Amino acid sequence: MRGWYGATLPSAAAATPSHGVITGWRLLLAICAMWLAGCAQPLPKVATDENTWSGRLALQVEGQDSQSFSAMFELRGNAQVGGLVLLSPLGNRLAQLDWKDGHAQLVSSQETRTSDSLDMLLQEVTGTRIPVTALFSWLQGNQATAPGWRADLSGVADGRLVAHRDDPQPQATLRVALTR
Template identity: 45%
Template sequence: MKRRRFTSALALVATSFIAGCAHRTGANGAFPAEAQWNGRLALKVQTEPPQAFSADFELGGSPQSGLLVFFTPLGTAAARLQWAPGVATLLADGETRHFDSLAALAQQATGAELPVRALFDWLNGQATEVPGWTVDLSRLEQGRLQAARAAGAFPAVDLRIVLQR
């Protein structure tokens, strides 16, 4: 029994140490404060089989030029999406992939066509319309945004964002 408590305590200390060494190196600081967001993002895509993704994130920039970083539970970067006019890159699993557009990059990174350009408007409180999508900004003051695409020509998508205050 003593050995089990010691092992559990040792595991807790090791986990705390590893988590303490983790650090974020994301978008914040590289863009003006009004063009930066961080929090938690959850995405569900109703493909066969359904796909679900959830992670902490930092987003900075605009639809023209920006950076989106997804983090692991320990706080290290899991994926880094960066774009500028004429170039879009995805860095994940130690591999860099290049894309022709932000839309193609988002499709590859998430498995769904996302209205990335409108997302920046939504985060700024503007209910920009996107065909097939509905957005709920009623709780944006509390840091919550929800957008959905109904099933049809494309799979249904549910996007939820909780911003950190």
């Protein structure tokens, strides 16, 4: 087969599109993709909240009826407004606590309860009182006083917090290991 300028073309070239045509389509597709990407709206940035923590917590209460509680958790907010989700090691939701304006709600697989006291609902879930206001300060690396409790903040930079309760009896130890 002869081309328009008289040169002989190989027979395979006559059966397939020329290299220049394929390159042209690729260029056109690339331009369309860039145009579409330029028209797309950027995804909204997710605000990273400094008052959000997740990890594992363990609470050991000593005494005749020694008890322990451990769970994975997701905590957000502060002592006045926030939420706490407790998860099993397999990731199943055990309970969710939400609070604001002096009102707290506990949702578990068995029931939904409300109270004017976050401390009381948290005690029902964990088995003992936890100083919520101090806990938020401790997680931020700030020493805060809570009657009967003393916190070791030496590991907070590494995501570790240990707090001990000596009074009232029985003694208790709260351990938190952060993953964030």
